[in-house]
Structure formats: C-alpha cells, structure tokens
Amino acid sequence: MDHRCRRGRFCANREEVDGVIVGRAIPAEYGFCDTCARHVEQAVQALPQDYVQLNAILGGGSTVGGEPVRMTKDLPVPIRLHIEALQRSMVEEADAWAGSLARVLNVDWHPHGGTRPGWRLTRACRLIGNSLSAFLALRDEKHIIWEYGHRYVAPRDGLDGALNFLSLSYKARLFLGQTKLVHHLPVPCPRCDAMDLVREDGSELIECRDCNRTYSWTEYERLCLILVDREEKGLNVA
Known part of the structure; x- marks a missing residue:
C-alpha cells in the first residue's frame, strides 16, 4: 500500500x-511531501506576524494580551470574538507543541513569571521552526484539548499539529483579507517539476509555490513548448 x-x-x-x-x-x-513540509514551515514562521496583524484589526480593545493599537472604528462583536478565539488557539497550539518538543530536545521551555501571549507565540514558533523535523516526528503526545466547552486529554502527533498550524494560518489570512481566488494549474512547473503552479484570479502571472519562480503567461507557454519538444526528441532518439 x-x-x-x-x-x-x-x-x-x-x-x-x-x-x-x-x-x-x-x-x-x-x-508530508517536501512541498507541503515547506508550507508547514512557512505557516509556523508566519503565525507571530499574523497575530500582530490581527491585533491591529482588534484595536485597543483586544482581550488576548496583545499590544494596544488604536483603531477608528470598532469591529462587530461576533467578528471580534472570532478573531480573539483564533489568537488564543494560535498561542495554545504553539505553546503545547513547543512544550512537547522542548522535552524531546531537553531544553528549558516554560519561562518564569507571566508573559504576553504574543511573546509566547513568537518564542514557540521559533523553537518549532528551528526543529521542524523533530516536531513532525513527535508521536503520542498528550495534550489538553478544549472542544465545545469540554476539556479532555487527547494523544496527538506532530503531523496533527502541522495540519492545525496550516489551518490557523489560513483562518488568519481570511480575517486579514489576504486570501484570493487561486487557480491551480494541473501541470508541473517547468523549472522544478513540482505540481504547485497557481494563478490568482485576474492575474497574468503564474507562480510556483515550490521554487517561488514567477512566469508571465507568454513565458510559461514558451517554456512548456521547449519541454515538450525536448521530450519528443528524447522519445525519437530512444
């Protein structure tokens, strides 16, 4: 199988x-495949900045411990509550996995005294990002989970955590207005061969999320024709 x-x-x-x-x-x-593993790494690295930007949306009324930022207009209560819940989930998820990883790496994790949630998140993401392979290899870690108002202990592995980080990053980008309609091209990148070519709706540019190469549509078509020609010549030689 x-x-x-x-x-x-x-x-x-x-x-x-x-x-x-x-x-x-x-x-x-x-x-994970190599590309998805890089996406996990990018999501972990981006969470602290996502947290800060969400604080800017909340303004001075944030209750999750971020730096106060003055905004001119208050958010509707339901949106504010959802953003604050997302920020708490970011901190709790990163803190839980950083604690598990610290035990494996035999490093001191929990700081003495109280700390701001944003600082805890940054510290946790730095530890996880610097030891991504060890994080993904974690197995059967017991974490306290809050779900639908109930608390219980559940066994999880690093892959579960990685999927959660990807989900948290996506939700943050939704609130920040950073998500766009993206078309996935069903063909490989002419440069790295990864099946990770995307084109944002309305854009003439094609981007490979694996090697970060950007193509114009004309350039992409030209490269594809060159590759097809090479493959055909190779088959003819064979």
Missing part, C-alpha cells in the same frame, strides 16, 4: 488515483 502525504487532497503535489484525488506518494518514514 502506498504511503502518501498526510494533507491528502489538499497536498500541493496531489495526484489522481482511480478517480480519487490523493496526496503524493512519499517514503513511509515521512508525513
């Missing part, structure tokens, strides 16, 4: 097998 990227149909290099979209086939010891 194939071992596939844990992101499943959301995998950056997803494939279609027997009519079903699945994650890319990877070695059994890995949890």
Whole structure:
C-alpha cells in the first residue's frame, strides 16, 4: 500500500488515483511531501506576524494580551470574538507543541513569571521552526484539548499539529483579507517539476509555490513548448 502525504487532497503535489484525488506518494518514514513540509514551515514562521496583524484589526480593545493599537472604528462583536478565539488557539497550539518538543530536545521551555501571549507565540514558533523535523516526528503526545466547552486529554502527533498550524494560518489570512481566488494549474512547473503552479484570479502571472519562480503567461507557454519538444526528441532518439 502506498504511503502518501498526510494533507491528502489538499497536498500541493496531489495526484489522481482511480478517480480519487490523493496526496503524493512519499517514503513511509515521512508525513508530508517536501512541498507541503515547506508550507508547514512557512505557516509556523508566519503565525507571530499574523497575530500582530490581527491585533491591529482588534484595536485597543483586544482581550488576548496583545499590544494596544488604536483603531477608528470598532469591529462587530461576533467578528471580534472570532478573531480573539483564533489568537488564543494560535498561542495554545504553539505553546503545547513547543512544550512537547522542548522535552524531546531537553531544553528549558516554560519561562518564569507571566508573559504576553504574543511573546509566547513568537518564542514557540521559533523553537518549532528551528526543529521542524523533530516536531513532525513527535508521536503520542498528550495534550489538553478544549472542544465545545469540554476539556479532555487527547494523544496527538506532530503531523496533527502541522495540519492545525496550516489551518490557523489560513483562518488568519481570511480575517486579514489576504486570501484570493487561486487557480491551480494541473501541470508541473517547468523549472522544478513540482505540481504547485497557481494563478490568482485576474492575474497574468503564474507562480510556483515550490521554487517561488514567477512566469508571465507568454513565458510559461514558451517554456512548456521547449519541454515538450525536448521530450519528443528524447522519445525519437530512444
């Protein structure tokens, strides 16, 4: 049985097998394909800045411990509550995984005395980002989970945490207005061969999220024709 990227149909290099979209086939010891692992790393690195930007949206009335920022107009209460809940989830998730990782790495984690949540988040994400392989390898970690008003202890692994970080990053970008309609091209990047080419709606530019190369539509078509020509010549030689 194939071992596939844990992101499943959301995998950056997803494939279609027997009519079903699945994650890319990877070695059994890995949890994500290389591209998705980089996306996890980017999400972890971005969370502290996402937190700060969410504070700016909340303004001076934030109750999650961020630096006060004066805004000219108050947010509707339901949106404010959702943003504050997201910020708390960011801090709690990062703090839990940083604690688990610190035990494995045998480093001191919990600071003495009280600290601001934003500072805790930054410190946790730095530890996780600097030891991503060790974080993804964590297994059967017991964490306290709050769900629908109930608290319980659940076993989780680093891959669960990685998926949660991706989800938190996406939710933050939704509130920050940074998400756009993105078209995924069903062809590989001419430069790195990754199935991670995207084009934002209305844009003439195509970007590979794996190698960060940007193409104009004309340049992309030209490169594809060159690759096709090379493949055909190779087949003819064979």
